[in-house]
Amino acid sequence: MLLPVCVKAQDHHEIGIMVGLSNYYGDLQDKLFPSNGYHPVGGIMYKYFMNPHVGLRFGASYTNLSAADSNSTIPVHQQRNLSFNTHLFEMQGGLELNLLPIEIDRMKVTPYIFGGISAFYFNPYAFDPSGNKVYLRPLSTEGEGLPMYPDRKEYSLVNVAFPFGGGMKFFIGKAFMLCTELGFRYTNTDYLDDVSKSYVDLDSLAAYKGKLAKTMAYRGNSKDAPAYGNQRGDSKSNDWYWYGNVSVTVYFRAFGNAKEYIKTKCPNFFR
Numbered sequence: 001m002l003l004p005v006c007v008k009a010q011d012h013h014e015i016g017i018m019v020g021l022s023n024y025y026g027d028l029q030d031k032l033f034p035s036n037g038y039h040p041v042g043g044i045m046y047k048y049f050m051n052p053h054v055g056l057r058f059g060a061s062y063t064n065l066s067a068a069d070s071n072s073t074i075p076v077h078q079q080r081n082l083s084f085n086t087h088l089f090e091m092q093g094g095l096e097l098n099l100l101p102i103e104i105d106r107m108k109v110t111p112y113i114f115g116g117i118s119a120f121y122f123n124p125y126a127f128d129p130s131g132n133k134v135y136l137r138p139l140s141t142e143g144e145g146l147p148m149y150p151d152r153k154e155y156s157l158v159n160v161a162f163p164f165g166g167g168m169k170f171f172i173g174k175a176f177m178l179c180t181e182l183g184f185r186y187t188n189t190d191y192l193d194d195v196s197k198s199y200v201d202l203d204s205l206a207a208y209k210g211k212l213a214k215t216m217a218y219r220g221n222s223k224d225a226p227a228y229g230n231q232r233g234d235s236k237s238n239d240w241y242w243y244g245n246v247s248v249t250v251y252f253r254a255f256g257n258a259k260e261y262i263k264t265k266c267p268n269f270f271r
Contacts, residue, residue, distance in 0.1 A: 012251060013046070013047070013251075013252045013253075014177055014251055015045070016044070016249030018041075018042065019041070020040075020246055021041060022243050022244075024037060024192065024239065025240040025241070025242070026240060027190070028068065028077075028082060028195060030072070030074070032242075034071070039063055039064040039066065040064075041061055041063035041243050042062060042063075043060055044059060045058065045059035045060075049098075052098060052102055053097060053098050056096070057114060057116070058092070059090075059092050060090065061090045061092075062090075063090075063241075063243070064085065064088065065084075065086050068084075069083065079220045079221070080220055080232070081218075081220045082195060082219055083126050083219075084124045086123055086125065087123065090161070090185075091119050092117065093117065097113050098112045099111045099113070102169060104251070108170065109168065109169070110168070112166055112169055113166040114164065114183070115163065116162070117162055117163070118160070119158065120161055121157060124136045124191070126194075128216065129215065134212065134216060137154070137155065138209075139210075140205070140208070140209050141205075141217040142198070148204065149200060152197070155189060156189070161185040161186060161188065162187075163184070164186075165181060165183035165184055167179055167182060168180050175251055177250075178246070179249070181246070183242060183244075184240060185241050185243075186238065187238050190233070190234075190235060192241070193233075193239060195232060196233045197235045198229050199218065199226045199227070199232045200228060
């Protein structure tokens with residue numbers, strides 16, 4: 001009978017920002033933690049904890065992702081010479097579990113884990129031999145949407161990912177929470193980099209989509225252009241991206257008593 005009262009007495013909200021670095025893992029990058037391809041990531045977040053152990057988390061973030069065969073150590077990838085860039089917007093929600101009962105008047109430090117689901121928008125592009133920015137999806141570089149390849153549907157630019165990871169969180173005084181976090185995103189698409197399956201017939205691709213499509217589908221030496229059916233990507237696994245970030249949030253007992261909380265818990269410059 002007393003459990004709901006105890007849980008309610010310990011609930012709190014957190015609102016703040018996060019900054020860090022992002023990277024990508026897929027057909028153009030076979031190392032999870034490479035020596036290149038890092039980009040800044042930033043976002044906002046909100047958390048609601050029902051008790052010191054279990055909470056809900058929601059957030060929105062923006063970053064860039066990129067990779068290039070020119071950085072690969074695999075000869076066939078260097079010969080392929082593909083590359084991509086994309087802006088990526090993400091909205092995510094999930095559960096967060098504190099392994100220790102962190103709370104203002106109790107534990108001040110705890111490791112934590114999280115998992116959830118996110119929706120993200122991307123739009124891969126690259127640069128043609130003249131240095132012009134070219135969006136890759138309309139070119140159907142692997143025959144997506146072309147009548148002679150009915151099994152290759154045009155991929156969506158809005159997709160789902162499954163975030164999971166963990167980190168450490170610390171109280172700073174009695175008003176702020178600092179979190180260091182590493183979070184991975186397994187996506188439901190293999191076209192984050194516009195590379196997934198095998199090569200199509202490049203002459204047929206040029207007939208339907210123009211010479212630029214043929215140029216961007218294979219960017220190596222034209223004399224070594226692969227034949228129809230040769231492997232271009234690995235369709236057996238989808239693409240990943242990940243964030244390594246630090247977040248700072250303001251800790252509120254509840255929105256209803258925010259003013260009272262600021263007066264009693266926050267430093268003088270917030271009063």
